[in-house]
Amino acid sequence: MIKVRVIFFASFKELLNCSEIELSMDNGATIELLCGLLANRGEEWQKIFSDAKKTVKVACNQQLADMTTAVVEGDEVAFFPPVTGG
Numbered sequence: 001m002i003k004v005r006v007i008f009f010a011s012f013k014e015l016l017n018c019s020e021i022e023l024s025m026d027n028g029a030t031i032e033l034l035c036g037l038l039a040n041r042g043e044e045w046q047k048i049f050s051d052a053k054k055t056v057k058v059a060c061n062q063q064l065a066d067m068t069t070a071v072v073e074g075d076e077v078a079f080f081p082p083v084t085g086g
Contacts, residue, residue: 002027002073006034009080012056015044025071031058032067034077048079057082 007020023037035056039049048055058065059078071077 001025002029002071002075004034004071004074005076006038007076007078009078011081012048012079015048029071030067031060031065031069031071031077034071035067052079055082056080 001024003022003024005020005022008016008018013019023034025034025037032052035049035052039046039052052058053067056079058067058069059080060069060071061076062078065077
């Protein structure tokens with residue numbers, strides 16, 4: 001098992017009423033698996049993470065990442081909404 005720090009920004013932080021959590025995951029986990037775990041936490045979480053490929057931007061250790069990115073012990077994974085506007 002590994003532990004990762006998960007951080008939420010902007011509207012995600014407001015919707016979830018949470019700025020960060022720590023999660024335990026199996027070795028070899030990916031961000032896609034992490035999104036699945038988050039979606040299972042309840043209705044508000046599901047709104048964001050059930051279709052995360054389309055609805056979130058993600059960074060791992062302050063580097064842009066995608067759903068196939070592997071996470072390891074001590075990683076910091078941040079989720080934020082896509083930037084819009086002009």
